[in-house]
Amino acid sequence: MIPEFDYAPYVWSCYGLFAIIVAWQIVQPMIQHRRLQAEIREERALTAGEYDDANP
Amino acid sequence: MIWKTIKVGFHRLGSPPNFYRLCQRFSPWLWGGFFLCAAVGLYQALYVVPPDYQQGDSFRILYVHVPAAWQAMAGYVVMAILAFIALVWRIRIAEIMAMMGAPIGAAFSVICLATGSIWGRPMWGTWWAWDARLTSMLVLLFIYLGIMGLYSAFEDKRKGARIACILILVGLVNIPIIHFSVEWWTTLHQGSTIRFFGESTMHYSMMPPLVWMTIAVKFLFAAALLDRSRNEILDQDRRRRWVLEHAGVNR
Amino acid sequence: MSAAMLALLVRDLRLAIRHGGQSLMPILFLFAVLILIPLGVGPGPNLLASIAPGMIWVAALLASLLALEGLFRPDLEDGSLEQWWLGHGPAGALVVVRLFSHWLITGLPVILVAPLAAQMLYLPAPALGTLMLSLLLGTPILSLVGGLAAALTLGTNRGSVLLSILVFPMVVPVLIFATGAVDLAADGLSPQAHLGLLAALLILAVTLAPVATTAALRLNIE
Numbered sequence: 001m002i003p004e005f006d007y008a009p010y011v012w013s014c015y016g017l018f019a020i021i022v023a024w025q026i027v028q029p030m031i032q033h034r035r036l037q038a039e040i041r042e043e044r045a046l047t048a049g050e051y052d053d054a055n056p
Numbered sequence: 057m058i059w060k061t062i063k064v065g066f067h068r069l070g071s072p073p074n075f076y077r078l079c080q081r082f083s084p085w086l087w088g089g090f091f092l093c094a095a096v097g098l099y100q101a102l103y104v105v106p107p108d109y110q111q112g113d114s115f116r117i118l119y120v121h122v123p124a125a126w127q128a129m130a131g132y133v134v135m136a137i138l139a140f141i142a143l144v145w146r147i148r149i150a151e152i153m154a155m156m157g158a159p160i161g162a163a164f165s166v167i168c169l170a171t172g173s174i175w176g177r178p179m180w181g182t183w184w185a186w187d188a189r190l191t192s193m194l195v196l197l198f199i200y201l202g203i204m205g206l207y208s209a210f211e212d213k214r215k216g217a218r219i220a221c222i223l224i225l226v227g228l229v230n231i232p233i234i235h236f237s238v239e240w241w242t243t244l245h246q247g248s249t250i251r252f253f254g255e256s257t258m259h260y261s262m263m264p265p266l267v268w269m270t271i272a273v274k275f276l277f278a279a280a281l282l283d284r285s286r287n288e289i290l291d292q293d294r295r296r297r298w299v300l301e302h303a304g305v306n307r
Numbered sequence: 308m309s310a311a312m313l314a315l316l317v318r319d320l321r322l323a324i325r326h327g328g329q330s331l332m333p334i335l336f337l338f339a340v341l342i343l344i345p346l347g348v349g350p351g352p353n354l355l356a357s358i359a360p361g362m363i364w365v366a367a368l369l370a371s372l373l374a375l376e377g378l379f380r381p382d383l384e385d386g387s388l389e390q391w392w393l394g395h396g397p398a399g400a401l402v403v404v405r406l407f408s409h410w411l412i413t414g415l416p417v418i419l420v421a422p423l424a425a426q427m428l429y430l431p432a433p434a435l436g437t438l439m440l441s442l443l444l445g446t447p448i449l450s451l452v453g454g455l456a457a458a459l460t461l462g463t464n465r466g467s468v469l470l471s472i473l474v475f476p477m478v479v480p481v482l483i484f485a486t487g488a489v490d491l492a493a494d495g496l497s498p499q500a501h502l503g504l505l506a507a508l509l510i511l512a513v514t515l516a517p518v519a520t521t522a523a524l525r526l527n528i529e
Contacts, residue, residue, distance in 0.1 A: 029283035
């Protein structure tokens with residue numbers, strides 16, 4: 001377990017960066033999904049639930 | 057034949073509500089697969105594998121760097137297959153999935169470049185070397201960014217997706233040429249290329265974490281691709297009827 | 308060559324001659340870059356001679372990007388681009404003609420002024436022939452790849468920045484082999500392998516790029 005202290009910052013920063021980018025891949029679609037659902041709900045409320053299958 | 061199977065399969069899941077539900081159902085399993093493989097892989101990479109006799113512990117960076125590099129390239133191949141399907145049979149789901157692969161592929165290129173650069177600091181003494189693999193990965197990142205930029209520049213998303221699909225296929229021809237030319241270039245300019253592994257091949261005891269991490273990032277790519285495609289189709293179809301029924305908007 | 312192809316070629320060249328000042332812009336830009344380089348890195352002949360191949364090629368590349376924005380856009384705006392698909396011949400042939408005339412207008416002049424540019428940066432004399440040969444093989448690739456990028460970004464309204472980003476990865480091999488050839492010739496070695504690879508790239512670009520360009524234009528006018 002990382003006995004040579006010299007390399008530890010490099011190794012951990014790499015794994016940390018990997019964790020951050022992976023977390024972003026999970027979180028970003030979740031946030032976007034929430035936002036989309038809210039937007040769609042709002043639009044439906046404004047247009048009284050009209051839909052338009054011809055012109056998406 | 058096989059193409060017909062693919063075509064029929066895509067048409068069947070090609071209806072937006074079907075595809076939407078499919079994404080919703082499979083995404084948690086894929087994420088589960090990722091976390092399982094990554095947990096095993098990371099445990100082995102950080103605790104089980106002994107330090108390398110030449111590079112000490114710094115070689116542990118390999119277990120995120122190499123799978124990310126492989127996935128950045130494999131992701132492009134997946135996108136190219138989807139782009140081909142999209143252009144030949146005009147299947148909307150394939151268009152959307154091809155487009156949504158780009159940001160994930162770009163994320164893997166960033167991981168590969170950043171970890172390569174951090175690894176280079178103790179090994180080469182500089183943050184950046186014009187190493188053939190790093191340079192062609194940088195070019196690949198720009199190709200990913202170009203695809204994303206082109207797609208987002210169009211008002212009409214379907215048109216943008218088709219045109220970006222052409223770019224993906226052009227890139228498929230280009231990437232091997234770029235890789236080869238950059239390799240040629242570094243051998244010409246540097247005398248001998250700096251290598252990560254020296255002359256020795258990897259010891260077999262170092263392999264299992266690499267395999268686990270490679271499988272893990274494949275799960276990650278698939279899961280993120282489904283999540284993003286689900287959002288994109290919801291965004292594009294926000295005014296259609298099925299969204300009301302399936303997207304949990306009323307709940 | 309069909310009548311439509313010939314007519315397009317004559318029209319493009321006549322337009323270029325009529326707007327003479329505009330057609331000279333890429334050359335002026337090339338020299339502007341070449342004048343800035345000694346001002347930036349210093350006038351030392353040794354340094355300039357060693358970076359000359361790369362700098363001339365980078366300048367040629369940047370100059371070729373300039374005219375790309377107007378490659379298909381005027382035709383899209385006045386509706387004549389759609390006519391390409393309504394005529395008798397294949398539209399792809401007209402695309403090839405347009406790319407060829409673009410090369411005649413922007414690529415050929417660069418080759419012709421290359422000796423002057425080489426003198427300004429003290430390129431060793433034996434390398435001049437290789438420089439011109441590399442430009443002769445390489446500038447058509449720049450036109451073809453640039454034309455593809457112009458076709459891809461035609462439907463967008465902020466095309467020019469995107470266009471440069473799309474062109475850059477695709478011309479990496481051209482730059483490597485072309486400057487590699489000139490570097491070798493400057494050192495008195497044979498540039499044949501590099502020039503051969505550059506020729507192979509040209510053949511590949513000539514066969515594939517017009518197909519993709521035509522497909523992209525087609526999608527854009529749909």
